[in-house]
Amino acid sequence: MNSVPVVRVALPTPLRRLFDYRADSPSLTGAAVEPGMRIRVPFGRRRLIGVVMETASGSELPDERLKSVLEVLDRRPIFDPATLGLLGWAADYYHHPVGEVLATAMPKALRLGAAADSTEERWLLTPEGREAWARGEPRRAPRQRQVLAAIAQPDPPVAGGAIPAGAPAPGLSAADLDARLESWREAARALSERGWLAAVETTAAGGAESGVGAVAVSPGPEPNEEQRAAIERVCQSLGGFGGFVLHGVTGSGKTEVYLRIVERALRLERNALVLVPEIGLTPQLVGRFRQRFSTPMAVLHSALTDHERLLAWRDAFSGRARVVLGTRSAVFAPVRDLGVIIVDEEHDTSFKQHEGGFRYSARDLAVVRARRAGVPVVLGSATPALETLQNVTTGRYARMVLTRRAAEAAPPRLSLIDLRSSAARAGISTPAVQAIERHLLAGGQVLVFLNRRGYAPTLLCTACGWIAPCRDCDARLTVHLGAARLRCHHCGADAALPERCPQCGFAVKAVGQGTERIEETLAALFPATPCIRLDRDVVRRRGDMEEAMRRMAAGEARILVGTQMVTKGHDFPNVTLVVVLNADQGFFSTDFRAPERLAQTIVQVAGRAGRGERAGEVLIQTEFPDHPLLLSLLAEGYEGFARAALAERSQASWPPFSRLAAVRDSAKTAEAALAFLAEARKAAEDLRAGRGSGSSGNHASGRAIRLLGPAPAAMGKRAGRYHAQLLLESTDRAGLHRFLDAWLPALESLPSARRVRWALDVDPIDIF
Ligand code: ADP
Ligand code: ZN
Ligand code: ZN
Numbered sequence: 001m002n003s004v005p006v007v008r009v010a011l012p013t014p015l016r017r018l019f020d021y022r023a024d025s026p027s028l029t030g031a032a033v034e035p036g037m038r039i040r041v042p043f044g045r046r047r048l049i050g051v052v053m054e055t056a057s058g059s060e061l062p063d064e065r066l067k068s069v070l071e072v073l074d075r076r077p078i079f080d081p082a083t084l085g086l087l088g089w090a091a092d093y094y095h096h097p098v099g100e101v102l103a104t105a106m107p108k109a110l111r112l113g114a115a116a117d118s119t120e121e122r123w124l125l126t127p128e129g130r131e132a133w134a135r136g137e138p139r140r141a142p143r144q145r146q147v148l149a150a151i152a153q154p155d156p157p158v159a160g161g162a163i164p165a166g167a168p169a170p171g172l173s174a175a176d177l178d179a180r181l182e183s184w185r186e187a188a189r190a191l192s193e194r195g196w197l198a199a200v201e202t203t204a205a206g207g208a209e210s211g212v213g214a215v216a217v218s219p220g221p222e223p224n225e226e227q228r229a230a231i232e233r234v235c236q237s238l239g240g241f242g243g244f245v246l247h248g249v250t251g252s253g254k255t256e257v258y259l260r261i262v263e264r265a266l267r268l269e270r271n272a273l274v275l276v277p278e279i280g281l282t283p284q285l286v287g288r289f290r291q292r293f294s295t296p297m298a299v300l301h302s303a304l305t306d307h308e309r310l311l312a313w314r315d316a317f318s319g320r321a322r323v324v325l326g327t328r329s330a331v332f333a334p335v336r337d338l339g340v341i342i343v344d345e346e347h348d349t350s351f352k353q354h355e356g357g358f359r360y361s362a363r364d365l366a367v368v369r370a371r372r373a374g375v376p377v378v379l380g381s382a383t384p385a386l387e388t389l390q391n392v393t394t395g396r397y398a399r400m401v402l403t404r405r406a407a408e409a410a411p412p413r414l415s416l417i418d419l420r421s422s423a424a425r426a427g428i429s430t431p432a433v434q435a436i437e438r439h440l441l442a443g444g445q446v447l448v449f450l451n452r453r454g455y456a457p458t459l460l461c462t463a464c465g466w467i468a469p470c471r472d473c474d475a476r477l478t479v480h481l482g483a484a485r486l487r488c489h490h491c492g493a494d495a496a497l498p499e500r501c502p503q504c505g506f507a508v509k510a511v512g513q514g515t516e517r518i519e520e521t522l523a524a525l526f527p528a529t530p531c532i533r534l535d536r537d538v539v540r541r542r543g544d545m546e547e548a549m550r551r552m553a554a555g556e557a558r559i560l561v562g563t564q565m566v567t568k569g570h571d572f573p574n575v576t577l578v579v580v581l582n583a584d585q586g587f588f589s590t591d592f593r594a595p596e597r598l599a600q601t602i603v604q605v606a607g608r609a610g611r612g613e614r615a616g617e618v619l620i621q622t623e624f625p626d627h628p629l630l631l632s633l634l635a636e637g638y639e640g641f642a643r644a645a646l647a648e649r650s651q652a653s654w655p656p657f658s659r660l661a662a663v664r665d666s667a668k669t670a671e672a673a674l675a676f677l678a679e680a681r682k683a684a685e686d687l688r689a690g691r692g693s694g695s696s697g698n699h700a701s702g703r704a705i706r707l708l709g710p711a712p713a714a715m716g717k718r719a720g721r722y723h724a725q726l727l728l729e730s731t732d733r734a735g736l737h738r739f740l741d742a743w744l745p746a747l748e749s750l751p752s753a754r755r756v757r758w759a760l761d762v763d764p765i766d767i768f
Pocket of ligand 3: 470471472473475488489490491492493718719
């Protein structure tokens with residue numbers, strides 16, 4: 001054991017460990033190194049930027065192996081202890097390398113070394129330095145000469161660089177130097193000791209004034225009884241952890257409750273973190289927060305450029321922005337003086353990162369963060385996830401219910417149309433057509449929902465039976481008639497729409513319905529009624545959605561056809577009828593969560609009806625009108641459905657009554673994808689039986705683990721690669737995690753692991 005000050009650092013490498021570095025080198029000149037700060041360290045032949053996780057007064061490493069920290073990048077930690085603790089916890093829980101977890105939690109610019117503070121460090125040439133440069137000095141220090149040269153003759157600022165518009169600032173910012181020169185700092189320091197360079201702090205564009213202080217609040221509607229109860233309940237918990245579920249139908253005033261809770265936190269000089277699904281981050285929602293509070297807000301979402309993301313992050317970090325609103329990865333955002341966390345539409349699957357390396361649930365991490373920070377967390381939804389409802393049953397969360405819609409009284413009436421006994425024209429049954437007619441005549445608007453975009457899902461040759469396939473996926477190409485294209489909705493393949501069968505030359509035919517075709521059918525049925533469509537094909541830019549909303553609101557359009565896109569967060573007060581064209585996909589999927597998704601979608605779509613004074617009607621077309629889950633949804637609403645679905649889950653021992661982990665892989669051949677997982681299964685069986693090289697002590701818990709698979713994915717081939725999955729299930733969560741700890745190193749050392757891309761998904765939300 002070595003007795004020197006040491007830091008334990010998370011470095012962006014796939015290795016599942018921290019690295020020790022000496023923190024007492026003279027070049028650090030008194031800079032304090034604390035957990036949560038970024039440092040630069042030597043790593044093999046490279047230099048890496050990492051985050052200090054711990055400090056210690058000694059290391060197990062022998063002296064000669066213990067290298068020194070090169071540089072401390074931050075003056076104060078960029079992760080507070082609660083967030084740093086959260087990240088360490090997440091690395092353990094999701095069994096992902098801690099350095100990669102930390103990297104995920106930072107905007108790219110910070111990973112590359114950009115300053116965390118909005119003030120900018122600039123390096124200027126002194127008059128002596130200018131003379132020295134002109135004389136060609138320093139001759140023996142090429143790195144110093146380079147630094148001097150860069151600052152004496154700065155290139156024009158790069159696009160997106162930190163130099164504000166207007167008069168060009170003299171010298172170069174640290175960020176510019178980072179972009180131009182490797183390890184310029186030691187040289188710059190040496191030059192400043194000679195009096196040739198000087199470093200100054202300037203205020204960068206945007207400023208960093210503290211926003212803490214009085215917040216002006218514009219008045220909102222007076223909360224009703226239920227809202228007031230919910231607000232009081234959470235506010236009594238401000239200052240300590242509490243898990244709350246805000247269960248209220250669409251339009252029942254949940255957002256209003258969030259606004260009031262945030263307001264109270266702001267008045268207590270605490271700040272708020274608000275997480276929303278990707279598709280829920282609408283200008284309306286941001287607008288409502290902006291209108292209510294005259295305090296700067298930081299908005300973080302996936303459409304930002306790296307530079308915009310850095311600026312928003314800095315606004316949060318400096319405390320200038322007192323409300324931080326963002327999508328999934330904003331759960332890691334630096335919020336000063338965090339007072340409350342809100343997760344809107346907590347059931348939304350976009351909170352789960354299910355691609356790439358680090359697969360986490362932002363909703364679940366929000367709860368962990370709230371617990372660590374000692375603040376309340378509010379999970380809001382009209383259709384809470386079954387897991388969340390189970391947590392209410394077991395007493396982990398308190399549930400607050402908003403039963404009434406704020407603006408009006410009557411909830412929509414749901415009923416089924418049996419597709420087996422009703423005639424249908426291009427997917428729309430006669431009873432549905434009659435209902436649409438009735439509502440239009442009564443002056444209402446109609447929403448027609450179909451979760452499939454395009455014109456038709458299949459292009460078929462009626463002579464030889466040829467069906468247009470995607471070359472790279474186990475999927476059919478979707479017909480896009482307006483664009484005259486055939487497109488794969490899984491890999492993006494795109495080809496011209498043929499008029500004749502490429503196999504036999506006979507005419508081809510589009511079979512089945514997508515939103516584009518439904519729009520065409522409705523136009524033929526109701527030629528005098530303007531109809532608009534809302535799906536990813538027609539909404540390409542932010543403004544497109546707003547324009548569609550405007551046309552509906554103004555009554556210029558009276559029928560709206562759309563996909564999932566119509567279900568989120570928009571008000572259509574005049575819609576009195578909702579038709580769900582195909583409710584069946586969800587009930588016969590291999591994924592045990594499919595019925596939950598379908599019920600959520602139906603309830604969310606139904607929530608679009610009758611938000612004005614008139615009560616709404618919801619018609620659901622189905623081939624399976626006797627399905628028990630559908631019947632419980634109709635008879636008892638989402639709560640009845642949830643009870644029935646949870647009973648099924650309990651019987652089958654699916655989550656939340658057990659825990660799952662999935663190993664997914666993909667390879668160039670189906671055999672390779674299955675071969676790795678078969679070996680992985682073998683390693684797991686060995687471990688379970690106490691054979692093999694795994695550490696002992698895991699065996700008892702290993703016995704309680706069920707191995708399911710390996711099995712090819714339902715759509716085995718996607719984008720030219722073959723996908724497969726091995727599932728681990730256990731009712732013993734701690735045991736499952738101990739088992740994964742022992743098993744993963746064995747997986748990493750399997751030779752077949754190198755022939756596939758694989759990843760572990762803890763608490764997967766989609767099962768093939
Ligand atoms: P949710 O988030 O549950 O969909 P919102 O908070 O958006 O519901 O409320 C729906 C509509 O009702 C909004 O226009 C909102 O301004 C209004 N509203 C909410 N609470 C009240 C209230 N207590 N009194 C009057 N109007 C309200
Ligand atoms: Zn043919
Ligand atoms: Zn494809």
